[in-house]
Amino acid sequence: MGMTTPPRTLAEALRARDDESLAGLLRARPDLLNPVPGDITQLATRAGTRASVIRALEHLDKFALQTAEALAVAADPAPYETLLGLLTGDGREDGEHRDDADAAIADALPGALATLREQALVWGEDERLRLVRTAREILAPSPQHASPTGLGPTVAEATSGMSPGRLQEILAAAGLPATHDPVSAVTSLSALFTDRARMGELLDSAPAEALSVLDRLVWGPPYGEVTPNPTPPVKWLRDHGLLLPVSTRTVVLPREAALHLRAGRAHRVPEPRPPAVEAVANRDPQAVDSAAAGQAFLAVNTVEELLKSWNGGGPAILRAGGLSVRELKKTATALEVPEQVAAFWAELAYAAGLLASDGEADERYAPTPAYDDWAELPAQERWAALATAWLSATRTSGLVGGQDAKGRALSALGPELDRSAAPEVRHRVLALLTDLEPGTAPDPETVLARLRWERPLRGASASAGDTTDLRSLIALWTLNESELLGITGRGALATHTRALLDAGPAEAAALLAPLIPEPLDHVLLQADLTAVAPGPLERPLADMLSALADIESKGGATVYRFTPGSVRRALDAGQSAADLHAFLAAHSRTPVPQPLSYLIDDVARRHGHLRIGAASSYVRCDDEAVLNEILADKRSATLRLRRLAPTALAAQVDPASLLEGLREMGYAPAAESAEGDVLITRAGARRTPPRTAPVPVPEGPPVPDATLLGAAVRAIRAGDTAATVVRKDTPESPGAPAAAPGSLPRTTSAETLATVQAAAMTGSALWIGYVNADGAASQRVIAPVRVEGGFVTAYDHTADEVRTYPLHRITGVAELADDTTA
Numbered sequence: 146m147g148m149t150t151p152p153r154t155l156a157e158a159l160r161a162r163d164d165e166s167l168a169g170l171l172r173a174r175p176d177l178l179n180p181v182p183g184d185i186t187q188l189a190t191r192a193g194t195r196a197s198v199i200r201a202l203e204h205l206d207k208f209a210l211q212t213a214e215a216l217a218v219a220a221d222p223a224p225y226e227t228l229l230g231l232l233t234g235d236g237r238e239d240g241e242h243r244d245d246a247d248a249a250i251a252d253a254l255p256g257a258l259a260t261l262r263e264q265a266l267v268w269g270e271d272e273r274l275r276l277v278r279t280a281r282e283i284l285a286p287s288p289q290h291a292s293p294t295g296l297g298p299t300v301a302e303a304t305s306g307m308s309p310g311r312l313q314e315i316l317a318a319a320g321l322p323a324t325h326d327p328v329s330a331v332t333s334l335s336a337l338f339t340d341r342a343r344m345g346e347l348l349d350s351a352p353a354e355a356l357s358v359l360d361r362l363v364w365g366p367p368y369g370e371v372t373p374n375p376t377p378p379v380k381w382l383r384d385h386g387l388l389l390p391v392s393t394r395t396v397v398l399p400r401e402a403a404l405h406l407r408a409g410r411a412h413r414v415p416e417p418r419p420p421a422v423e424a425v426a427n428r429d430p431q432a433v434d435s436a437a438a439g440q441a442f443l444a445v446n447t448v449e450e451l452l453k454s455w456n457g458g459g460p461a462i463l464r465a466g467g468l469s470v471r472e473l474k475k476t477a478t479a480l481e482v483p484e485q486v487a488a489f490w491a492e493l494a495y496a497a498g499l500l501a502s503d504g505e506a507d508e509r510y511a512p513t514p515a516y517d518d519w520a521e522l523p524a525q526e527r528w529a530a531l532a533t534a535w536l537s538a539t540r541t542s543g544l545v546g547g548q549d550a551k552g553r554a555l556s557a558l559g560p561e562l563d564r565s566a567a568p569e570v571r572h573r574v575l576a577l578l579t580d581l582e583p584g585t586a587p588d589p590e591t592v593l594a595r596l597r598w599e600r601p602l603r604g605a606s607a608s609a610g611d612t613t614d615l616r617s618l619i620a621l622w623t624l625n626e627s628e629l630l631g632i633t634g635r636g637a638l639a640t641h642t643r644a645l646l647d648a649g650p651a652e653a654a655a656l657l658a659p660l661i662p663e664p665l666d667h668v669l670l671q672a673d674l675t676a677v678a679p680g681p682l683e684r685p686l687a688d689m690l691s692a693l694a695d696i697e698s699k700g701g702a703t704v705y706r707f708t709p710g711s712v713r714r715a716l717d718a719g720q721s722a723a724d725l726h727a728f729l730a731a732h733s734r735t736p737v738p739q740p741l742s743y744l745i746d747d748v749a750r751r752h753g754h755l756r757i758g759a760a761s762s763y764v765r766c767d768d769e770a771v772l773n774e775i776l777a778d779k780r781s782a783t784l785r786l787r788r789l790a791p792t793a794l795a796a797q798v799d800p801a802s803l804l805e806g807l808r809e810m811g812y813a814p815a816a817e818s819a820e821g822d823v824l825i826t827r828a829g830a831r832r833t834p835p836r837t838a839p840v841p842v843p844e845g846p847p848v849p850d851a852t853l854l855g856a857a858v859r860a861i862r863a864g865d866t867a868a869t870v871v872r873k874d875t876p877e878s879p880g881a882p883a884a885a886p887g888s889l890p891r892t893t894s895a896e897t898l899a900t901v902q903a904a905a906m907t908g909s910a911l912w913i914g915y916v917n918a919d920g921a922a923s924q925r926v927i928a929p930v931r932v933e934g935g936f937v938t939a940y941d942h943t944a945d946e947v948r949t950y951p952l953h954r955i956t957g958v959a960e961l962a963d964d965t966t967a
Contacts, residue, residue, distance in 0.1 A: 295365020441631025
């Protein structure tokens, strides 16, 4: 759809685009699709709204934004050469460095301008470039504020409220001819500031102190405060128009004068090229993969350890949501990590859908049913699930410990940790690492510099009132979390992570599998009542050993210690002494030490000797001497025991408290049911109801797919055809003026029926006005197929589908001047 004349409006410029270009605009600015615009004019109007323009500006890179800022301070419209001059300068600065910078700007400017045009922020031919009015209002300086370039208002804007007498005084001091016309005076002063030779002579005559004042204002901010009796340098500048009054105490350096002092440049340092990501070390890729694999295995084990510790019901949830500071500290101590790292592991488990609230009245965290399925997977697949969840999660654990907008502390697993920018920043950081050679560890500062260049206006604060650049914070957290999770090893991106980003979790797990140690089916028992696991253990062995012994130390080898309490725990879970002896003999590469066998037999002999049930509670034992010993022990006073029979005692506490109290006294009681059977207390396996992983909070509208884009472009084109098509005069009203574009046609019922029937027989298209059941009026281009029973069935070019319309809802019809739908 070419144009023979330059576009006069943004709508005309958009109308001249082809379908691919329109689809590119909608892809770059998906907010324009909600809802789909009815025609090109509506699309252009929506593209010029303040909220949409700000969103588009936030997605520009540094140089595209600098290009838009330069256009904002140029005349409207501005030719391409003027824009280039604002970015490179007027040539008064020379030198090899300046020439290289200007060449880089000249090479990059067409691409930046193409980006601005694609996003409908700039329109017009190169001879008449126009910045969208809303973008100009946002980026251009005004008498109230400076632009992002640091330039102030023009002479005309700054003197708009100045008295003619004051203008005459400035003209006289500057050596300009007097004029009684304010417009001519402003023009004359502007011409002085833009004339290189005359401006040079004026500045040569200025006092040195006055030039120092200009140096402080030239790159912004251009405003300064003055006293009623200014110093001589300031008075000289004010008298010569180089400082113009904005108020009684404020003056401004006009834009034309500032541009002369800047050698014509709108920006002090244009940045046409993105800063490179630099390396701090080049490591052996195999060493990187090994380090990352070890950390990935540790990450899987840490998450599993965390969820095991909450297996019987985790910590209580705060009323406002999340973990209390005390519970986070307990978790960090149990995992032997700092609190911030503990918050990361908890958030990761939550994001992966392995952890959630149990939904009970006394609400607590607990593993979800999905945890059991995840725990059965091989280690590499468990890692891939965690890494995939981390990449897409908007939960940001780095915020834990900070404050929200109201000064309240942000807690782990709390409701205020979602940041929609997190997934995009994580992917971008990893993409920058992917571009480096394998084994290259980047300098974090250069990564941050690159991100700031790519999104200079995306400095959304981490919390309201906080000016910290959130994208930079998330990038730093990403680098740290990548090392914790095994995404990187020794600072460099691992091979399995590259596969995760390019091919998906299955390929990443396949590459990681050979680097993860095979689980072992044995331990080494020692005479000091410890067992050493020289590596990761098979899951059944690890579960049984964790019930029979306590973990004493972790590392390359895990040390378990057997104690009377740990052995009793295994017996409580339903194991017998014979089972425990057989288990140890089967899984130890060393003989079972005699002290360990004695420990198991001794605890088993006393286990269940006492029986506890519900009375409030009771204790029964066949050995009267044991019960006498308990009654005589002062520590049993809190249990409030009394003898019921020679072999039975009653207590005033519940069975669980009685059980725990006797265990603290050194006994090994067993609980029993109402029928007298021993109750087996297996390891807790409290689970939440089925839960889905938390849905990431989207950052603005989703990017539309090709199908939606194609349908939207067709609908906009059809609606534009209906709004702008030329209609014929109706046969019944020859000579009547055609309806104005965009207005609904008006015909009588008889005229409507006759025209529609004729179109159905000839297969021609019509333009109709239609009012739906809700009273909403629209205009459409249809090709009638059948007319019967008060309805017309037609192909609707506006909606791109066949529809049926009641004739009584059609306000009027008109034939098209030529078949635009063919």
